[in-house]
Each structure stands twice: as structure tokens, then as C-alpha cells.
Amino acid sequence: MLAVHPVGAVIATAIVAAISSTMYRMLNAPSNRAEQIAQHADRQAKEIAGDVLVVFSADIHSEVLMALAARMAKGRQAQLVALYVIEVPYTLPIDAELPQQEREALQVLTAAEEIGRKAGLEIQTRTTRDRQTGPAVIQAAREESANLIVMGTYRESRYAGAPMGQAIEYVLSQTHTDVLIGVSSSMEGDSMLSLGPLPLRKK
């Protein structure tokens, strides 16, 4: 019959306590400034990944940023909404038939859904019509209670006095939500943020 001596039990307990507390203290070193910044930035990044509105239009191409946003949102409780804005010219009624633009919207949003699926996320898509992209984005962001608006590379057919494009300038001036803008380094499609031409399919 084994008998545990009380002094032995006390020493055994003390050994476990001493080793555990030594390890705990060692592994919980106070962070330095660089680590504090990194931790804080990471926390912030988690917060902004709450509800994200990714904007597409004829001039705004957000596929690459959509993929980035999907990666960011993965594993967190985040809602991704892909919004396509069809700009209706003032010369037409707002509900005029625009089959080419609607087809383009459908194609872009299907691709956005696929990007979300690849990242393991279910995303919402919506198409909206407006005279201008900027107000439509502000309206949608309000309705979706977005924490972040993502606007991809901007390609405007003509310069209209806004260096980053009228839609982006408008959104920046009108919203209180954070905006993530992807500024492409080139118009030629060889920037990392531009989708660029699709690779040729192998025959």
C-alpha cells in the first residue's frame, strides 16, 4: 500500500506551481512599441472587416480588392456586399432598358460571387441605378450599415477635374465610413490591383 507523505504532497504541488508560473511569466513578455502598433493595427483591421461594401461600376473595377476583402473577412463574422452601380444618363428615364449595362453588371457580380466562394464566403450582391455612382454608393452604404467601403481601380474615360475620379472624390467627401481605395499604378493593366487581361485558356 502506497502512502503519500504530506510533506511530499506539498513539495510536489510546489514543483508544479513553480514550473507553471515560471513558464507563464516567460511566455507573457510585455510587448514593445513595434508589437503594440502591430497588435493595434490587427485589432483595427478585424473591426473594419465587419460589413464591407465593395463597389463596381462601368468605371470602377474592384475584382482584386474584392478578393483581398474576402481574405480579410474570412474566419470573421463579416458580411460582404458587392454593389454594381449602373449610371443612367440624364437623357433617359431612370428605369430605361439598358440591356448591355445590365448584362455587364450580371457578369461582374457573378464573378464577385465566385471570388467570395473561392474564399469560402457567401456574399450578397445588388445592382442599383442612379444618375451618378457617388450618391448611389453613399445610399447603399447607409442601407447596409457598412463599416468599410471598398472601391477598386478607377478608369475614367475622360478627365473631369477630379484626380481620383468623380465617384471616389464624391464618396470621400460625403461619407463618414472608412474607404479603402485601390489606386492602380498604371492604366495598362499590369498593376497588381488591376485585373488585367485574363490568361488564355489552354486548348
Place this chain on the structure above:
Amino acid sequence: MKAAPVAELRRAVTTWGSYSWGYADVGADIYVALGVVVGIAAGAANVAFAFAGIVYVCIGLAYTELAAAYPVAGGGQFFVMRALGDFIGFVAGWAVLLDFTIDIALFAWFTIGYISFLFPWLVTHQLTYFICVLATTAFLTVLNGVGVKQSSRLNELVSVLDVVTETIILVSAFLLVWNPQVLLHTMQTHWPTTENLLKGVSLAIISFVGLESISHAAEETRRPTTVIPRTSVALILTILIFALSYSNLVLGMSPIHLSNGTTVPMFQYVGSTDNNDKAIAVLASQIPGVLGVLFAFYVPMVGALLVLISSNSGVFGASRIAYSMAKFNVLPSWFQRTNAKTRTPLGTIICFSGISVIELVAAYLQGTQAIGFLTDLYAFGAALSYTLVFAALMTLRFTDSVAPRRFKMPWNIPLTVAGRKGDLSLLSVVGMIGIVAILVFTLLTHPIGRIAGPTWVILGIVFYAIYRRKHGMPILRSLKRDWVKLHEHTLTGAGEIEMLDEYRAGVAAERAAANKP
């Protein structure tokens, strides 16, 4: 215009990595020291470990302060050279090199010792045993020579495994087989002679050798000034807890009944020449029930793996130190050369492994005193280098007081020595007295260490003098070096920006004060 070279950031070693880097070296020591020390210090083994433990705490704190302030790969050798000049720096480095070569030999010996617990016929075939030890040394030399790096992951894994295993051994043994009355009885009836007690104290220090390793990894540690104090202190405490617990455990365990009908106290059984090369495995196998059966298979394997890693740390530690010494012209530049094919310091590795083989052969020729021969030298090298590290710590507190220290040894008294302001840690004085005492004990009580140790140092000094003279460098004086620039470079490389600012401000203030009329 060419851009100024930017300091390279090499901060791959994490907190646990830094700890396990040290643990792979020091953690294995108790596997070696327990049997040797209880065999000599008998009923006072716990007292011997306690005395050495107090000295070790002081040494550990001194290393912690210096390694956090000077996160460079040279370790003790660098600290001593920085404080006391090239010549004394060489002696410290040479003593550390002795320990690393002994480390290779001694731990290769114990690797086979622990394996022999599973294959007992090795014990009765001494020549085969010795050939296995030589083969282990050769295996490690080839491994390092061809550039197979010791995996940090392996270190980390084995460290976790060993800390958990040793904790379980101690907890279960204290619960199941330990009795304080047996401890008191053993201490009263088996108190050793004064000579054996002093010898036991000087040997107990070998259970704490290897703190150098954390310093060696300092240059590659992330946030070294924050991480190193924590890992060093954790290492000091873990090893101290294990050493004190094992020594009290073995004295408080019931006597063992041998198959020939005799009964011997547990410490005598563990410390006998048959068992002292596998002491922890022998002790763990005496725990009753399933645990003891499991430990009888498992502990020898973990022990063999840990001491093998420690032996390996001797191989690359020696080449690292030699490289660092050659960089500062205290050893020939040959030690910096790497092989074009393997990209490793092959010559240096073969050189120090060769010295280990000579030590092994010399040990083998001592017969039953083989382990004693190696541990004597190990204790001598450690005591000498630690003594010089204490002297370096005390000196640098005055000569380089502006170097920021994120960790300082406690109990400081402000002093002014030769017009230089600084402070003296009373704990460093305690440690210095303790380690000098151990050095004296080693010289008084170890007949081999008394001769072989100083002979190693004298041979080294002759070699150093020939090398420096041949290259027109002073022998006793130091070469001129820009320590400020070097320290700035070290701090930049370590990413310690705040410390760098603090250091620059300190240097500027010191220079301004010196230029004041």
C-alpha cells in the same frame, strides 16, 4: 552616391526558441551531474547542489544582464574581452572552448550511458561502449561538418517533452516514494568528509553549465533585450528547481533491495559507477506501478536524446566561439574559414571534435575514473570562465555605464572608481566569491583538473602569444576598436531602436562632460 549599408535584421529566434536553445544545453546537465554528485557528496548532495545553485543564480543573473545589454554571439568571451581586453578575453574564450570540447565528449558518453539502460550488455562490454561513444562524436562531427543544422523545432520539441517529463517524474516520486524522515536519516548517517563535500560542490556546478547558449543565440533573438532576461530567468529557475528537487528526492527515497539480497541506500545505488551515467533513468524506474515501468522505457530515450542534443551544442558552440574570437583577432583567421563545398567551418569543427576525441581517449584510459576525469575538466573550465564573466560585469558597470541595461543584477551600491561613476551589485560580489571558492575547491580536490585544466590554459596562452607576435599584434595589450560604433551596429541589428537612442544620448552626454574645461 552609394547608400550606406543597412544593418541586417536576423531575429528568427522566439521566446520559446531562446529558452529551448539554452535548455537543450543546460537542461541535459542534471542527467549528467546527479549520479556523479550523489556518488561523491553522498548525504550532503542536496547541500552541494544548493551551494552551487546559489552561485549559479548569481552567474545566471550576470549573464542575463550582459546578454541583454550586449546581444552578440560571442557570449562570455565577448563580455570579458570588452571589459578586460584581448588577453583576458582570450583566456575566457579558451576556457569556454575547453568546456565545449568536454561538452562534446562528456555528453556523447552519457548518450550511450542512457542507451545502455535499455541495452544492459553495453555496460559489460566496455570497449564496445567506448566505440559507441566515439561513433556518436564522429556522427555529430559529420552532421555539423556537412551542414545539417540542428533544427530549432527539434530543440523546442525536446525541451517541452523534457520539462513535462521531469516534472511528472518529480511530482510522482515525491508523492509516491519520498519520505522526509528517510532524507534526514540519510543526511545524518551518510554525511561526507569535508574533502568530498567540497568536491561535490565543485562538481555540482556542472549541472548549471551552458547558460552561454542563450547568449550565443542573442544575436538572432527577437527583441533580445526584453526576451533574454525572461528566458534566462526562466531557465535559471527551471534548472534550479530540478537540481534541488532531484538531490533531495534521491536522498529521501527508500533503500533498494538488490537481487543478491543486499540493501543499499538509493543515493548509493544511483551514484555507483554502474549507474551514475544513467542516474535519472535509474531513479525514475524505481517509481512503483505502471509509471515506473513506463519511465524505464521512456526516460532513457528522452535522456539520450537530450544529452545527444547537448553534445551537438558543444560541436557548434565551439565553432561559433572560435569564429567570434577569430573575428576579433584573438584566434587566427583560419577559424573563420568555411569550406567551399559544405559552407561550414569544417576545419574548426574537425579541430575541436578532434580535441574531444583526445579527451575521450584520455578518459577511457582512466578506467572507472573516466567520468571523473571529464567532469573535473568541465568544472574547471566553467569555474574559470564564470569567474572572468563576473569580473567583466563589475568592470563594465564603470567603463561602459552608458550602455543601456534593460536588466540589472539587484542590490546595487553607487560608487566612483578612478573617476568613473558606476554601481556595484552586491549579488555579483556574492557570486564572485562563490565561483572563486568553487575554482579553488576544483584545484584543491580534483587531482586531474588541477593539472590538466591549467595545462590547457597555458598551452592556449602560448598559442595565442605565437599567433599575435607572428602578426605583429600586441600580446598583453588590446587592439584598438571602436566599441561605440560596434554597439550601435549591434543594437541596430537587434531592432532595439529605443535602446539605440538611449545609448547615443548617453555617449553624447559622456563626451560633452569629458570635453568640459
